[in-house]
Amino acid sequence: MADTQLPLWEVFTQAGHGAPHEHAGSVHAADAEQAMQNARDVYARRGEAVSLWVVPSSAIIASAPGDAGPFFDPGNDKAYRHPQFYKVPRGVRVF
Amino acid sequence: MSVPPVAGARETPVANPLFEYLLRLGDDRLVLGHRMSEWCGHGPILEEDIAMANIALDLVGQGSSLLQLAGVTEGAGRDEDALAYFRGEPEFRNAQLVELPKGDFAFTMVRQFLFDAYSVLQLDALQKSTFAPLAGLASKALKEDSYHLRHSSDWVLRLGDGTAESHARAQAALDELWRFTGELFESDAVDEAVRDNGIVVDQAAIQSRWQQVVADVTRRATLTLPPAGASASGGRRGRHTEFLGHMLAEMQIVARSHPGAKW
Amino acid sequence: MEPLPTPPIPADDPALVAAFEARIAAGESIEPKDWMPERYRRQLTRMMSQHAHSEVVGMLPEGNWITRAPSLRRKMCLIAKVQDEAGHGLYIYCGTETLGVDRHDLVQQLLDGTAKYSSIFNYPTLTWADIGCIGWLVDGAAIVNQTVLAKASYGPYARAMVRICKEENFHKRQGYEIVATLANGTPAQKAMVQDALNRWWWPSLMMFGPSDAESPNSAELLKWRVKRKTNDELRQRFVNLTVPQAQAVGLSFPDPDLRYDAASEDWKFGAIDWDEFFAVIKGNGPCNHERLAARRKAHDDGLWVREAAAAYAAKHLARTTEAA
Numbered sequence: 001m002a003d004t005q006l007p008l009w010e011v012f013t014q015a016g017h018g019a020p021h022e023h024a025g026s027v028h029a030a031d032a033e034q035a036m037q038n039a040r041d042v043y044a045r046r047g048e049a050v051s052l053w054v055v056p057s058s059a060i061i062a063s064a065p066g067d068a069g070p071f072f073d074p075g076n077d078k079a080y081r082h083p084q085f086y087k088v089p090r091g092v093r094v095f
Numbered sequence: 096m097s098v099p100p101v102a103g104a105r106e107t108p109v110a111n112p113l114f115e116y117l118l119r120l121g122d123d124r125l126v127l128g129h130r131m132s133e134w135c136g137h138g139p140i141l142e143e144d145i146a147m148a149n150i151a152l153d154l155v156g157q158g159s160s161l162l163q164l165a166g167v168t169e170g171a172g173r174d175e176d177a178l179a180y181f182r183g184e185p186e187f188r189n190a191q192l193v194e195l196p197k198g199d200f201a202f203t204m205v206r207q208f209l210f211d212a213y214s215v216l217q218l219d220a221l222q223k224s225t226f227a228p229l230a231g232l233a234s235k236a237l238k239e240d241s242y243h244l245r246h247s248s249d250w251v252l253r254l255g256d257g258t259a260e261s262h263a264r265a266q267a268a269l270d271e272l273w274r275f276t277g278e279l280f281e282s283d284a285v286d287e288a289v290r291d292n293g294i295v296v297d298q299a300a301i302q303s304r305w306q307q308v309v310a311d312v313t314r315r316a317t318l319t320l321p322p323a324g325a326s327a328s329g330g331r332r333g334r335h336t337e338f339l340g341h342m343l344a345e346m347q348i349v350a351r352s353h354p355g356a357k358w
Numbered sequence: 359m360e361p362l363p364t365p366p367i368p369a370d371d372p373a374l375v376a377a378f379e380a381r382i383a384a385g386e387s388i389e390p391k392d393w394m395p396e397r398y399r400r401q402l403t404r405m406m407s408q409h410a411h412s413e414v415v416g417m418l419p420e421g422n423w424i425t426r427a428p429s430l431r432r433k434m435c436l437i438a439k440v441q442d443e444a445g446h447g448l449y450i451y452c453g454t455e456t457l458g459v460d461r462h463d464l465v466q467q468l469l470d471g472t473a474k475y476s477s478i479f480n481y482p483t484l485t486w487a488d489i490g491c492i493g494w495l496v497d498g499a500a501i502v503n504q505t506v507l508a509k510a511s512y513g514p515y516a517r518a519m520v521r522i523c524k525e526e527n528f529h530k531r532q533g534y535e536i537v538a539t540l541a542n543g544t545p546a547q548k549a550m551v552q553d554a555l556n557r558w559w560w561p562s563l564m565m566f567g568p569s570d571a572e573s574p575n576s577a578e579l580l581k582w583r584v585k586r587k588t589n590d591e592l593r594q595r596f597v598n599l600t601v602p603q604a605q606a607v608g609l610s611f612p613d614p615d616l617r618y619d620a621a622s623e624d625w626k627f628g629a630i631d632w633d634e635f636f637a638v639i640k641g642n643g644p645c646n647h648e649r650l651a652a653r654r655k656a657h658d659d660g661l662w663v664r665e666a667a668a669a670y671a672a673k674h675l676a677r678t679t680e681a682a
Contacts, residue, residue, distance in 0.1 A: 028461065037146065045145070142448065155434055260666070
């Protein structure tokens with residue numbers, strides 16, 4: 001068997017209850033349980049997390065930089081998706 | 096389990112059984128933590144270096160807190176460092192299991208598993224002690240050791256059911272360590288005496304539950320439990336293997352070279 | 359520093375290079391899947407992997423004192439610190455892997471001696487005071503370096519540095535606390551810490567690398583904002599920070615030329631012995647052999663463990679798949 005550093009996993013940590021899981025970094029591990037334990041020891045050893053996700057890096061599908069135009073630019077000029085687009089009579093608190 | 100006869104061992108009344116008992120708890124963890132810390136920088140993969148350092152930190156921390164409490168209980172002005180650095184090996188009260196050299200990774204992890212399985216049961220019982228400072232320490236340590244058990248039992252499975260080489264190494268470690276496990280469940284005058292402090296750890300009950308855990312994990316790891324045989328003993332009374340003296344010589348050298356110095 | 363032998367680099371499309379450099383100039387962060395010049399990728403791979411190797415090799419000189427730490431508190435602080443070095447090596451290796459290299463190959467380069475790591479870790483830790491000096495000086499120098507690297511143009515490197523800087527703050531403080539305690543201790547302790555400072559001072563100044571005029575990679579790294587300050591600027595900042603800290607605890611520096619220059623508000627220091635630096639980089643430092651031998655032994659002894667973990671995972675996956 002060829003020596004390896006074991007497969008790569010991406011680690012997502014949740015900093016507090018109600019917060020989103022955010023990408024923290026990666027670990028190498030042979031299996032999911034080991035990836036979870038390594039993620040705990042590496043990315044939560046200062047109590048930074050209340051919950052962890054680990055995902056095989058090979059399972060991440062990322063958008064390509066070449067897609068940036070068609071994917072994201074069309075979202076930039078849709079002002080009607082933002083609350084500032086709408087006029088409210090002066091002095092009225094809508095929320 | 097009753098204490099097997101050891102030459103020169105004789106039951107003498109214990110002046111301060113609670114102090115003795117806390118030394119046993121503290122020394123087990125300090126010595127095992129020290130052994131684990133010897134791996135730091137030399138682990139099989141970077142992630143495991145970090146994991147082993149975490150375990151070492153937890154154990155040395157538990158040992159430190161328990162020795163501090165022992166010092167307070169003794170009332171002779173000794174703190175955790177005085178107890179860790181200025182006692183000779185006959186004054187250490189750890190079981191021999193934890194003082195054996197770290198060996199290879201299989202030896203370290205199988206030993207850790209055997210100890211973790213014991214420690215979790217022991218701490219669970221100690222959480223209910225009416226001696227509040229000990230109950231508090233036990234409750235905190237139980238969380239740490241429950242994680243250690245998860246980590247070490249997983250490694251026993253991986254090594255036992257991994258490759259032919261890892262299986263052979265794990266089996267050899269189990270065979271070598273087995274005779275040191277009996278000492279964990281001995282019960283003597285100290286255990287009897289601390290019952291007055293509400294420290295009721297039923298060693299026999301713990302032993303049978305420990306055997307179930309160990310039997311289950313080793314079976315799943317395709318390892319064979321060695322037959323019951325002669326058991327090593329003596330650590331609880333300060334009779335140790337030859338290895339502890341060397342470990343303490345290293346651990347204590349700086350502190351003892353500068354008596355009275357602050358660090 | 360000797361450049362590593364590298365295969366010829368394919369010429370990049372000038373239009374793409376121009377667009378890339380415009381992004382850098384605009385202060386944008388470069389991400390793994392973005393187009394980047396091959397030189398940029400290689401320079402980053404070299405620099406990041408050297409950085410990661412340094413963290414991992416750096417565990418050894420400090421780890422040397424874990425079993426002899428003179429109090430339980432110091433023992434725990436030191437284990438936690440050496441553990442952090444492992445963590446930091448891990449973060450940076452992972453950052454390097456986003457450039458399309460495998461950690462296994464990077465580790466091999468370290469073990470076969472083709473990759474470099476920081477020269478400082480080839481010096482021996484001879485007394486407990488060395489642990490204080492490493493935390494104070496070596497981590498102090500590293501923080502000066504890394505605070506700037508946290509603004510590097512490559513996103514994964516910068517993010518790893520942000521996390522590392524946050525964690526390393528305690529390293530320097532614990533080192534300085536040890537130094538201050540010893541400096542205020544018994545005569546033997548004070549002599550011990552002065553001796554350690556005498557041995558670690560010059561190697562710490564060398565950590566920033568050769569003067570920029572002699573540093574072959576500097577110009578390009580600065581242009582691409584992988585580096586944001588020159589080696590000499592960072593070295594001077596470190597000296598200015600450190601000299602008052604030594605004075606505060608009554609320690610002196612092994613440099614008769616050290617003096618305060620009121621005009622520039624800098625502490626001017628004497629000439630660095632770059633012959634020593636290059637000798638250590640080439641493998642002739644006091645501990646080069648021991649450091650690599652220790653890493654190789656850990657790697658070789660760990661082979662059967664990594665194989666067992668992989669074999670167990672493969673079996674387990676096969677069983678789960680059959681059962682499904």
